[in-house]
Amino acid sequence: MASFRFLRTTLLALLLGTLAVLAHATPSASEQKLIDTLILRVSGMTTMTFMRNGKEHDAAEAAKHMQAKFDHFKDEIVTAEDFIDRCASRSEMTGKPYQVKMPNGAMRDAKEFLNAELRTLRRGSRKPGAA
Numbered sequence: 511m512a513s514f515r516f517l518r519t520t521l522l523a524l525l526l527g528t529l530a531v532l533a534h535a536t537p538s539a540s541e542q543k544l545i546d547t548l549i550l551r552v553s554g555m556t557t558m559t560f561m562r563n564g565k566e567h568d569a570a571e572a573a574k575h576m577q578a579k580f581d582h583f584k585d586e587i588v589t590a591e592d593f594i595d596r597c598a599s600r601s602e603m604t605g606k607p608y609q610v611k612m613p614n615g616a617m618r619d620a621k622e623f624l625n626a627e628l629r630t631l632r633r634g635s636r637k638p639g640a641a
Contacts, residue, residue: 535588544590544631545580549573551627559611560620563601594624
């Protein structure tokens with residue numbers, strides 16, 4: 511019986527420790543670099559218009575907004591995908607998805623667009639011979 515209590519206490523302590531770590535998660539250095547690079551890429555997309563809650567924003571405004579949301583939600587973000595989901599794909603206030611107006615006028619979902627950019631970055635960051 512004593513060993514069961516010890517095991518239960520140990521598992522509970524492990525669970526609480528894990529939850530505490532997750533509550534204050536932050537991106538690894540490599541994920542932070544990907545997030546920074548995504549924001550930098552957006553800031554340079556001067557031929558595109560970023561749509562947020564029906565209003566047009568230029569690339570610099572979009573990047574600044576993403577950075578501000580990231581700064582606010584940083585403790586909840588572990589991966590670049592988390593960043594896209596939490597900071598770059600929809601309005602916290604209205605729930606409406608962000609969109610990107612391409613140079614040819616076509617509209618793309620910002621989440622889809624940024625995930626494609628992220629896939630390109632991840633492919634480019636692989637070393638030769640990496641899977």
